[in-house]
Amino acid sequence: MRLKEWLVGVVPEERLARLSSRFHVIGDIAILYLDPELDGYKDEIASALLDQCRNVRTVFNKITPLEGERRTSRLELLAGEGNSVTVHREFGFRYHLDVARVFFNSRLGYERMRVAVQVKAGEEALVLFAGVGPFAIPPAARGARVVALEKSLEACGWLAENARENGVAERIAVINADAFSMAALLKRRFDRAIVPAPYGMDRIVDALPEMLRRGGIIHFYTFKKAPQIEGLKKSYEDLGLEVLLCRRCGNVAPNVSRWAFDMQKI
Template sequence: MSLKDDLKGIIPEKELEKLPNRFDIVGDIAVVSIPEELANYKEDIARTIMGKMQNIKNVLNKVSKLEGNRRVAHFEIIAGKSTETIHKEFGFSYKIDLRQSFFNGRLSYERKRVASMVKPGERVLIPFSGVGPFAIPAAASADSIVAVEMNGAACKSFTKNCRLNKLEDKIHIINADANSIPNLLKTEFDRAIIPTPYGMDHFLETISPLVKDGGFIHFYTFKPKEEIPELIEKYEDMGVEVLFYRRCGNVAPGISRWVFDLKK
């Protein structure tokens, strides 16, 4: 049963069509985007979600898109009392305050997939590292991780998460703008994981020179499906081999997040 099905008879059918059928789960928090037209039904929606999923203790209404350099949205608490949680994923735990740090629970499979390719002894670079969901599982195999994150609050949570997962000796966190990476780092890496924000494709060219020949890059971008063949050609012209690519979530009508596994 979908959320809309559960709300039939509570919200009039015409208005119910405007409600997104999906909501995100981060730890014991459910995040839903409620249109303004359904503002009078917020409590009904929260009550339905919490009744449907017994582990949910807080329901947040996402009232803005990601904003500013910290890449965080604004949330309204419509059930519960907190925006803080501990999210567990494939044996790792992450302390997060969604009002201070961005976290995408829908990328859990990608984080596991990429981490499974990291080999013992590798040095890995991860810009846009957030609270550590790509870095921490990768660190379980890697020799060392250099993670760069602009949001100071996210870096503080990331530091706590390194201790929580007993990986603090393997991960070096730099609180800086990813644009400054070429000036900050002069060594080569075996692998780079680049979960770029929307519209920042230039970071592939920024980070690629720091990956050694024969090294690997996992690059995330946002594109319509019809642009993918042209994108593959562009990457190959840059001197990288496209080993694999896949869609990993829709973000807007006609626009999806894609990951490319590249070999330099």
Template sequence: MSEIKENCEEAELFSPNPNVRGMVDLDRDAFTKTIQVPVLRVRKEILNKVMKSLKHKVLRRPHLKRIIDDPKDDNNKDIILDPILVTSEESFDDRDRELFKQLDLSPQVSQVDLQITYENFKTDEILEAVLPKGQDVTSSFSRVGHIAHMNLRDHQLPYKNLIGHVILDKNPGLTSVVNKTNIIDSTYRNFQMEVLAGEENMMTKVKENGVTYEFDFSKVYWNSRLATEHDRITGFLKKGDVVFDVFAGVGPFAIPAAKRSCIVYANDLNPESYKWLVHNCKLNKVGNRVQAFNTDGREFIRTVVKEELSKCIKSSSPEKTSLHIVMNLPALALEFLDAFRCLLPEQPQMEIALPTVHCYGFSKDDNPEKEVKERAEEMLGATLESCAIHLVRKVAPNKEMMCISFQLPAVVLFGSDRNNDDEPSSKRPRTEEDSGVDSKTQV
């Protein structure tokens, strides 16, 4: 209970002036306020020892000096203490008193006026003071090099520029703050962005899992929250494995795979993603192990994947080489699984290494694992006897990003010719003509 009380007192004490409520154009001077704080006067020669002992009671605020001059005596300094933790000399514990005795210090706590400015407030404190009471405050963002990428909600949009400037002020190294709009490019599924604060330069450099990526953030899709997932899939790979990346983006799966000495075939429909994929392969010195393609994902499967799979299956040793197909386009990737039906001619008699597919999808179902598996089986036209389903991340309160990994069944890969014209339209995957969308960029 005392901890809750302390938190409430701190929130009240260090809240900006109430007149900033509803501010839409950032006025930094309006946040200035004066509060009373306790100080402990100490001699200069013992200052460091006292500071070390009282570090748990010193006032800690962003960019705030914790030691000030004593206006009455140049030989002394005043240590600013936390007004929630220290109200008088009685606030010191036995350990503190023992130190004071050793240093021949008679502790005297006095109150002084302290001016708190915009620089001394935290991001959340500023935004909570500005936005209407009771509304969600967002200060989180994805960092993409020098760019902060935010997803503001509708009620925050009137304050978007103020929020952008606060984020820029409070996070050294950022030079741009952008917000994802609701407008989606119909061809490549890129979210359009607006600059809220800072530069409009969207050329950026990102380091992830030891790999450097460069790209124009306004023209490709990049999600820093997928770094762990990129690393997880890479962990399945070993030297000599063959990897097909159907929706490769700028290379967050393809390049780490190549750095593990895998043979990689990487594709993306977006010309900008393809350009930066090629660039990043050279940048990371793996260009000789990655063949890049700029085509539709379904076409990539039916041509490049078909041809290379056929070669690999005939020539590889199942014990030594694994084949992996990565399909990271969660909005649509499951609908591309039908492209593997009857992809190869008659099944060879020898033991073969069937490829492992890692396919991503979004689910809003109460049982996302079951729903994703059923969708995958529907598109494959076969039952998956064994598969692994992994929760990648929660995208929204009722929306999960899932990854289903399975060995492509031989009955699918070497099945009899299909006749899509005989399938009900609801069972057929959407095509560019049907839905206006095609294989898109997703990283």
């Protein structure tokens, strides 16, 4: 989206250079992350966004990085109605959530469907760090029986609501628990594990092979620099996993990307 282009002649050029054209749209809410040097132009920036994006009714500015166990940021209202509750639509699914209270990444829609289309009816799937359900609900819609673990009680509430909204409540078991407790809680094995791990949670992968049947599939997400990837592949092979696919799916910081790994237990 061409946010900078919309503001040419409105914000001075030297200030405009500090503005990122990227912003999140979740449902009808836009979330910016403005440089402090743009504080004097917040109204103009938010107004331009509302004028150009007819589907957006509220604009927030993220004033802290993700923090705490809920992985949320503090938000300030820049324009619009001020309600942080929204409904995000993605590939025919509807996700209700409060952007100020739970984590949601609207940029992973393609990845969620890329994984979902691999799921076969009758599979048993484990989804860790499940949030409000975007990685759990599409597999359930394809006929899998899903166990979804999420540490945030509030996110679990939204996940349960979204499972009902999307007609898959009978195929999803929502468990309010830390993902690292999965082995103690779940005395069973799965055909597939879907693990959109938060930053710094890579050690969860060590416990995944024991949660899978032989031949089971893991979809694992991690944040790494490109030179680290070959060593990472070797470490996964040492766990008894065959790397079927490795792909970059978004940059999150200078030289740091989110990487998707599809792996099979051998």
